Amino acid sequence: MGIVVVGSMNMDYTTKVDRLPREGETIMSNFFTTVAGGKGANQAVAASRLGANVSMIGAVGCDSAGEVLLQGLKDEGIDTGGIYKVDSATGNAMITVDNGGNNTIVVYPGANRYLGREHIKEFTHVIGEADVVVLQLEIPLDTVVYTIELTNELKTSVILNPAPAASLPDHIYKWIDIITPNETELELLSGTDDIEKGSRALLDLGVKRVVVTLGSKGCFYMDRDESFYVDAFKVDSVDTTAAGDAFNGALAVAMVEGMGMKESLRFANGVGALTTLKLGAQDSLPHRREVEKFIEDN
Ligand code: ADP
DSSP states (O other), rough: OEEEEEOOEEEEEEEEEEESOOOOOOOOOOOEEEEEEEEHHHHHHHHHHHHOOOOOOOOOSHHHHHHHHHHHHHHHEEEEEEEEEEOOOOEEEEEEEESOOOOOOOOOOOOGGGHHHHHHHHTTTHHHHHHHHEEESSHHHHHHHHHHHHHHTTTTTEEEEEOSSSOOHHHHHHHHGGEEEBBBHHHHHSSSSSSHHHHHHHHHHHEEEEEOOOOOGEEEOOOOSEEEOOOOOOOOOOOOOOHHHHHHHHHHHHHHHTHHHHHHHHHHHHHHHHHHHSSSSGGGGGOOHHHHHHHHOO
């Protein structure tokens, strides 16, 4: 029982600059750090720090970065039995953050690219026992599609965070319980930059519930019966890296705990907002006590 995350594991190399460089420009950084990241691992850590039982299915390379990532998840209390070691470099991300907390990110998939359907198949029993499976798009699309098909056979709920943006085959939409695009991803999937029309288009494709994350504006929710905005918490953010991952991890936890939708989205907004207060990916993900206090105080 609990949450199974099927997704990427990366080592993040983060650098801070006064402003993002233009094409062809070289600028000096005033800060550099190496931290564990990857959307899959971030969402697993986010959910685990919020108190959920989490298992991760993913892949790392046979290198020191892979060892560090694996040990990091073990230290968080995450079940790492589903993490494969493959013959490739561990995935990495080059992240640049400016003074305003805006970022650019370049991802090298490495080992993540070798997480195939055969790996997922071996963990059919784990997926069958899960309350919810959480996926993103930093592993091969074929693996994502196969996992969603499997969750449908096994009657396990699915949250798909369609990031980074990529088109999806039409037949899987009907098996997605919650899809969580940001505005850019929604536009790519739906063909419109109108949030409400775009969400409706995804419902028409068969998704049960749509949650669009809107950065400092919070999020928008739509299902067949209702739709509403949930305001973000007002914070002085320093780095929005992993805010979306924190949000998705929190949403999965809320689903497992049976929270109502409005309460779930307020909870996820709180976790997302707290994540923007610190630099980095996994380092900045908050624990349950911090989140409860923050939501109470705000
Ligand atoms: P992504 O990083 O995937 O594009 P968003 O930027 O939409 O995702 O952020 C995800 C969630 O994190 C938002 O829905 C919101 O709850 C929270 N969040 C992000 N940026 C801020 C901010 N500047 N202030 C408050 N909350 C934020």
